[in-house]
Amino acid sequence: MSNYYNMPKLPTENSPKVEIFVDDKPVMVPGDTNLLEALKAVGIETPHVCYHPYLPVSGNCRQCLVEQEGPRGRMLVIACYTPVAPGMKIYTPASSARVKNARKATQEFMLVNHPLDCPICDKAGECTLQENYMEAGQNESRMRPEYGKNYHGNPEHQFIDAKGQVRGGKHVDLGPRVLLDEERCVQCDRCVRFMRSIAGSEQLQLAGRADHTYITTFPGEKLDHEYDLCVTDVCPVGAMTAKYFRFQKRVWLLSHTPTISMDDSLGANIWLDHADGHIYRVMPRCNPVVNRSWLSNTSRLAFQNFDKNRIPAMDVHKVTFGNGKVAIVAGGSCTIEDLAAIRVLKESLGDRAEVFGGSLLKVGEPDGIAKSGDPVANRAGMKLLGFADVSEFMKRTAEFETLVTVNANLFGEDPAAAKALEKVNCRVALSAFDDDTVKNATISIGVRHWSEVQGTMVNSLNILQKLNACPVCPDEKLWAPYEVISHMAGAKFETAADAFKKAGEYAPVLAGLSYDAIKSTGKLLEGGNA
Secondary structure: OOOOOOOOOOOOOOOOEEEEEEOOEEEEEEOOOEHHHHHHHOOOOOOOOOOOOOOOOOOOOOOOEEEEEEOOEEEEEEHHHOEOOOOOEEEOOOOOHHHHHHHHHHHHHHHOOOOOOHHHOOOOOOOHHHHHHHHHOOOOOOOOOOOOOOOOOOHHHOEEOOOOOEEOOOOEEOOOOEEEOHHHOOOOOHHHHHHHHHOOOOOEEEEOOHHHOEEEEOOOOOOOOOOOOHHHHHOOOOOEEEOOOOOOOOHHHOEEEEEEOOOOOOOOEEEEEEEOOEEEEEEEOOEOOOOEOOOOHHHHHHHHHOOOOEOOOOOHHHOOOOOOOEEEEEOOOOOHHHHHHHHHHHHHHHHHEEEEEOOOOOOOOOOOOOOOOOOOOOHHHHHHOOOEEHHHHHHOHHHOOEEEEEOOOHHHHOHHHHHHHHHOOEEEEEEOEOOHHHHOOOEEEEEOOHHHOOEEEEOOOOEEEEEOOOOOOOOOOOEOHHHHHHHHOOOOOOOHHHHHHHHHHHOHHHOOOOHHHOOOOOEEOOOOOO
16 A cells, blocks of 8 residues: 555645745745745755655655754754745755755665666656756765665566566556556656546555565556556656657657647647657646646547648638528637637628537536546637537528538538538538548548647636647648638638637637737636636
8 A cells, every 4th residue: 555645735826925944044935835835936946756746745755855943953854745834944955964965865775776777768858866866966876786786576577687687577568558667666656646546546556565565556457547648647767658659759859839639628738749740749738727737548649640631731712602501610629710710701701601619529527637528629719709509500401502611520420410411512621631521521621730720729617728839730731720711701810819819809808818918827718608
C-alpha cells in the first residue's frame, strides 16, 4: 500500500497573504497552502520528485527539505507537507549548509541504484531527477564499481547482464499503451496515486518492501484505462513510457504549440509537440479550471490521423448556391471565427439561408477529469452567435435546395438519419478529411484542420479559449474554414483577428475583446450562455 494523505491546497489570486521569514528576510506568501507552493509563489523553486500539485501528497522522496525554526531549534522538514503559518522562519540552501547537504545526500541515495541510462532514456531532457541532479551540482560519484548496484524490479523480470550484474525488467509490458522500465523507477508512487485518486481505478500498486520495492499491476491484470497514458506524464523519470512515442524523437528537438483539443466541449488545454512538419505527440497543458494536468487517451492519440485521408484545396469561385433555400451546418470543431464567417455568408445570401450547428452524435456523461461527454466542442460558441441546433435542420431537410457543411460529418455520424440529406439537390462539404459527407457531396473543398488554424472557442464552462496554428499543414494552399467561407460571401477575412472582431458584432459578450485579452488559461465570459 502506497503512502498518501490528502490533496494539496493550491494558492489562488484570492489567497490571503501572510508574512514569513525566508533566510531571515521577510516575504509575503499565500497563507492557505503548503510551504513548497508558497515558496514557488515568491520565485523560490524547491526540488521535488514525488510531489505533484494535482495528486495527494505522499512526502516520500524527501527532496524538498528545508529548515524550520521551532521550539527545539532549527529542524529539517519537507516543504510539500508543511503548512504555511504566519511568522514561521524557513531556511533554504541559500543560507543553510545543512539543507544543501541534506538534499545532496537524499539525491545521492536516490541515484545510488539508478541506472545511468540518460543517453538512451526517452525522459532525458525533461527528467525531474536529472534536473535536480544538475541543480545540486553533484557531478562526482562515490560508488565503488566492484560492489555494483541493487536494481529495483520484479524478481520474475530480473536477469543477469554480460558483466554479471543482476538487472531489473527493462521493458515490462504493463498494458496496451504503457511500458515500464523497472530499474529507472524511483518509487515516487505518482502513478499509483493517479490511478487511485484521479482515474478512480486502482490498477497499479507498490509491491515488495524497502530496497526490493517495485511497481506492478495486480496478478493477471493489465494497465488499461482511458487515462492510463497520464501515468507517463506524471512519472518524473523514464520508468513509465508511452509505446506510441517511445524512441521516436528527442524532446529537445521538439517545438511546442499551445492549443485546445476540439473533440469535446470541455476543451482540454494541450501542447502539440512537433518537428519537421510532423506532430510527434500531444501533451496535456496545465489549466487548473479546465483539465488540470490530465488528458484522455482519445484526445491524446487523435493526432495520429490528423495528416491522413486529407482532401486538397479547390477553387472557391466554382461554388454556387442556386435560387432555393440554403442550410449551413457547422460542425463541433468550428471556431468562433468560422461561425462569424458563416454568419457573414448567411447575410450575403439573405433570408433564404439559415444556420445550424452541432452533431448527430449522442452527448455522453462527463468523466470529471478532462471530458464533458459532449462531442460538439464549440457548442457554447454556437449559442452565442445564434446558431440553431442541427436536430432542427434534420426535421426540415425537405425545405432546402442547398446544404453547406463545415467540418460536419453528418453522413458519418448517423448514416440512417443522414439518408434524408440525399434529397437535397446541392451538397457542398468543407472538410479537412475525405469523410462520408465529402463522399456524398456534389462539391467538396479541403480546408485546414483545427490543429492548423488560429482561432477561439467557448467551452462548456463558458471560458473563451484560444487555439494556435501548429505549422504542420500538409498543403500550404489550404485555407482555414473562415477564409473559405468569407471568400464565398465576397468579403474574405485576411486574418483570424478580423474574423474574431466580426464575431463581436453577433455576440455582444465578445465585443471589444482581442486575442491579447485571452490568457493562456482562457477568459471567463460574464453574462454568456454556455
